[in-house]
Amino acid sequence: MSRYREMQVFAAVAQAGSLAAAARLLALSPATIMRTVATLEARLNNTLLLRGPRGVELSPAGDRFAASCRQILDQTETAERSATGVHACPAGQLNVSLPLLMDQQVFMPIALDYLAAYPEVTLLTRASEGVPNLLAENIDVALVVGHLPNSSGFAVPLGTAKPVVCAAPAYLAKWGRPQTPEDLKAHRSVLTTAAGEQNEWRFRGERGSRMVKPAPALRCTTLGGAIQAATLGLGLFRCMSYEARHELQSGQLETVLDDFVDQHLPVHLIYRDGRRAAGRVRTFIDFATPKLRAHPAFTD
Known part of the structure; x- marks a missing residue:
């Protein structure tokens, strides 16, 4: 097998995350994939893949080699596409x-x-x-x-994008508009368990950042569900400004505590x-x- 083909095989393993998946991607047998990686490791005198009970992962040397392989393969593809006028x-x-x-x-x-x-x-x-x-x-x-x-x-x-705290006009008419983060203790909130979301809200204060843990009236597994609940007046909701942009533009939601929002x-x-x-x-x-x-x- 040529060195170029070996790089294709190893790049496929790095991309797919497993020998079997790389074999399916390249229409080769798993045994061929295993032999190719073993040949590479022997020639380079280094371990490229770490084998474990959950499959394989790249070693530090393997991660660097995969990046180099991808770069060489991409350059070759670019050269071929340029020669045939495909880049036009x-x-x-x-x-x-x-x-x-x-x-x-x-x-x-x-x-x-x-x-x-x-x-x-x-x-x-x-x-x-x-x-x-x-x-x-x-x-x-x-x-x-x-x-x-x-x-x-x-x-x-x-x-830049900024975090906002917002609520429906109907909710604010009923519960009042919070003036400081401490006012959140008297309010209802909508929280989400979506990846990356925090159930403590960070605000900027005179002595640095401060965290407030609001009392949830509802927890949603998706941002979309939480935003809809907020538009229906269930409580205050914290998100990035772009996540509820349409609702803020249409007036379904209004921002509060703008002077205390955390850094953009x-x-x-x-x-x-x-x-x-x-x-x-x-x-x-x-x-x-x-x-x-x-x-x-x-x-x-």
Whole structure:
């Protein structure tokens, strides 16, 4: 087996997360995958995969080698596509990771415009909280809200997003509008158990941040359900401003405690390979960046 094919095999193992899944992805036998990885480890004199009862995971050396493999394979694909003129019309599937509710509140109109401009590209979106592993999760571009680690790849700043506390006008008419975070003790709240959500709300004060644990009238497993409950007047709800943008714009929800909200969070598009990225990635970054920077969700 050629070294190029070995890199394809190892990149597939890194992407799929298991030898069996890589075998299915490449239409090879699991035995062939195992022999190829063993050959690589012997030639490199290093352990690339750590075997355990739950399957395999990349060793530190394997993680570095997988990144190098992906870069070489992508460069080869780019060269071939350029030679055949494919870059003049970007094509293929673009995998984009988004925070919860970012798709329907912000992203979809921009995505539809991009697909209209580049009809040979197909788009797959997935929800992902925090900063995803682009290589391991086979993600081309991720929209991330929050601070980035140093290893997050190439990043394009878009602006900031802010947390808000909001409620329906009917709820505020009945229960009153809280003036300070301490007033929350006399209020009902809607909480969510969605990934990444905290049941303690952070506010800014004269002596630094302070945490308030509201009493829930309802706990929802999804952000969408919690937002709907808040619009129906069940209680106060805390979220990022973009997550309830439509409801805030339409007046179904109103913000409170604006002077106490915690610091704004940076928003970035992150991607791999920089200028060596596939045409569909580069065109998407160039197309979406100015539209996202101008979006009110990141400039409020």
